[in-house]
Amino acid sequence: MKIHVKKGKLTAIKSQAIILALFQDQKELTGTPLLIDQAGNGLITELINNGDFAAKPSQISVVYTRGAIPAQRIALVGLGKKSAVDLEIIRTAFAKVMQYLRNINVQEAATSPELNWLPEEKDKTVQAIVEGALLGLYQYTPYKTVGREDIKEMEQLNIVVEGKEYSFIESAVKKAQIITGAVYFARDLVSAPSNEMTPSVMAQKAGQIARRKNVTGKVLDKAKIKLLGMNSLLGVAAGSNEEPKFIILEYSGGSKSAAPIVLVGKGLTFDSGGICIKPAEKMDEMKSDMAGGAAVMGAVMAAADLQLPLNIIGLIPATENMPSGTAYKPGDILKSYSGKTIEVINTDAEGRLILADALSYASRYKPAAIIDVATLTGACIIALGDDVIGMLGKDEQLKKEINMAAEITGELVWELPLWESYHEQIKSDIADYKNSGGRAAGTITAAAFLSKFVGDFPWVHLDIAGPAWTSKDKSYIPKGASGIAVRLLVEFLRNRAFAEKK
Ligand code: BES
Ligand code: MN
Ligand code: ZN
Numbered sequence: 001m002k003i004h005v006k007k008g009k010l011t012a013i014k015s016q017a018i019i020l021a022l023f024q025d026q027k028e029l030t031g032t033p034l035l036i037d038q039a040g041n042g043l044i045t046e047l048i049n050n051g052d053f054a055a056k057p058s059q060i061s062v063v064y065t066r067g068a069i070p071a072q073r074i075a076l077v078g079l080g081k082k083s084a085v086d087l088e089i090i091r092t093a094f095a096k097v098m099q100y101l102r103n104i105n106v107q108e109a110a111t112s113p114e115l116n117w118l119p120e121e122k123d124k125t126v127q128a129i130v131e132g133a134l135l136g137l138y139q140y141t142p143y144k145t146v147g148r149e150d151i152k153e154m155e156q157l158n159i160v161v162e163g164k165e166y167s168f169i170e171s172a173v174k175k176a177q178i179i180t181g182a183v184y185f186a187r188d189l190v191s192a193p194s195n196e197m198t199p200s201v202m203a204q205k206a207g208q209i210a211r212r213k214n215v216t217g218k219v220l221d222k223a224k225i226k227l228l229g230m231n232s233l234l235g236v237a238a239g240s241n242e243e244p245k246f247i248i249l250e251y252s253g254g255s256k257s258a259a260p261i262v263l264v265g266k267g268l269t270f271d272s273g274g275i276c277i278k279p280a281e282k283m284d285e286m287k288s289d290m291a292g293g294a295a296v297m298g299a300v301m302a303a304a305d306l307q308l309p310l311n312i313i314g315l316i317p318a319t320e321n322m323p324s325g326t327a328y329k330p331g332d333i334l335k336s337y338s339g340k341t342i343e344v345i346n347t348d349a350e351g352r353l354i355l356a357d358a359l360s361y362a363s364r365y366k367p368a369a370i371i372d373v374a375t376l377t378g379a380c381i382i383a384l385g386d387d388v389i390g391m392l393g394k395d396e397q398l399k400k401e402i403n404m405a406a407e408i409t410g411e412l413v414w415e416l417p418l419w420e421s422y423h424e425q426i427k428s429d430i431a432d433y434k435n436s437g438g439r440a441a442g443t444i445t446a447a448a449f450l451s452k453f454v455g456d457f458p459w460v461h462l463d464i465a466g467p468a469w470t471s472k473d474k475s476y477i478p479k480g481a482s483g484i485a486v487r488l489l490v491e492f493l494r495n496r497a498f499a500e501k502k
């Protein structure tokens with residue numbers, strides 16, 4: 001869907017539907033809704049007084065204007081109580097109303113952002129409207145060949161602005177489009193089946209990002225990975241006919257001397273479990289095991305498009321985890337890139353193995369911070385459910401920054417402890433570490449394992465196993481790939497960039 005920012009008034013605009021968002025506890029109509037109500041002979045007050053519409057969060061009512069104003073329909077959407085409104089409520093309301101309009105075959109709509117909903121967060125309000133509208137309308141359709149003509153699509157959203165706020169709103173919309181574009185990019189990568197989204201294809205997609213200004217891309221092939229001694233990554237890749245790739249994206253928007261932020265994303269294009277093969281049920285969803293890598297690629301892409309004054313590195317170890325005659329086996333010992341040895345207890349605990357090498361590689365950059373994003377453990381879903389990102393790390397400042405970004409983006413994050421005592425569980429009898437600490441505290445012991453491969457740099461681990469893939473529609477996340485952590489990372493980076501400038 002295209003978004004146009006236009007000068008004008010909602011009351012005067014020709015549109016298939018104008019969207020008006022109202023509060024539940026609003027006693028009287030004001031502003032544009034009042035003008036439209038008057039022009040339409042009480043058309044909105046009638047709906048409210050008769051109880052059709054109470055403006056509860058995401059409640060929707062669509063009425064025809066019958067010529068009272070140039071727009072054909074009015075779509076009312078509720079924002080709930082004014083005192084309780086937040087960015088998530090706005091995102092959700094706009095997602096729902098756009099989906100509703102698309103369902104009734106409306107192809108174009110218009111709305112005006114009200115910057116007084118959240119006076120402290122004017123640009124974020126505009127961003128939330130755009131995010132809700134675009135993210136809620138996402139559909140993945142390239143493989144639908146039958147009945148394509150029945151696919152409903154919203155063509156355009158006009159953001160109508162009166163006078164002085166125009167350039168402010170236009171710039172906020174542009175930024176929001178960049179960010180949602182990066183979420184779409186990540187969702188597309190994760191939605192694609194693993195027979196298409198192989199490590200090589202992921203590397204090609206990274207190449208598209210590398211064409212941007214200030215971005216360079218490098219892909220280490222299997223020979224180079226071997227030469228560097230990334231045997232932990234190679235071990236996981238051993239069972240697959242697909243060549244592993246180690247993808248490197250370098251964005252240099254900051255000063256030459258500024259230490260970069262390194263983002264590491266798990267790029268398991270398909271996780272069968274390997275020799276410790278997974279049950280068939282839901283194994284198809286394991287094409288989404290590269291969601292962390294997709295999120296990192298999306299974040300670098302958005303950072304470059306936003307021209308953030310930062311240096312950012314994206315590292316994505318990409319491979320399949322397959323069982324075969326050449327596959328790595330339980331009991332095998334791998335010598336990682338760091339030199340530390342790992343006893344393989346379970347070939348299904350492969351994510352931490354490929355991340356180990358990437359996290360050690362990150363040290364090369366003497367980073368200001370390292371953040372890894374991974375669909376790492378089923379245990380995280382047991383602990384926190386389907387909607388929440390697990391966060392682990394030792395750096396209080398970095399965790400605080402992630403929590404702040406979570407608050408703004410609505411990408412929920414909850415911290416789990418990483419106390420010393422958990423490290424006992426990953427000690428191996430014959431190697432330095434083992435790749436599984438058993439069922440107890442599975443998310444924590446996975447993070448404890450990762451911590452052994454991070455140099456002395458501020459580091460945070462984000463386990464996105466729960467929210468990366470969703471089996472049921474959530475307001476602005478249609479079922480399937482969520483693109484989770486793109487907006488979180490971008491918000492974190494934008495805040496860093498802002499702090500840098502001061
Ligand atoms: N990719 C999975 C984790 C996962 C499970 C993500 C379900 C999303 C949904 C990961 O590689 C894995 O298999 N982890 C194992 C670790 C265990 C063998 C120590 C797990 O969580 O069971
Ligand atoms: Mn696994
Ligand atoms: Zn996995």
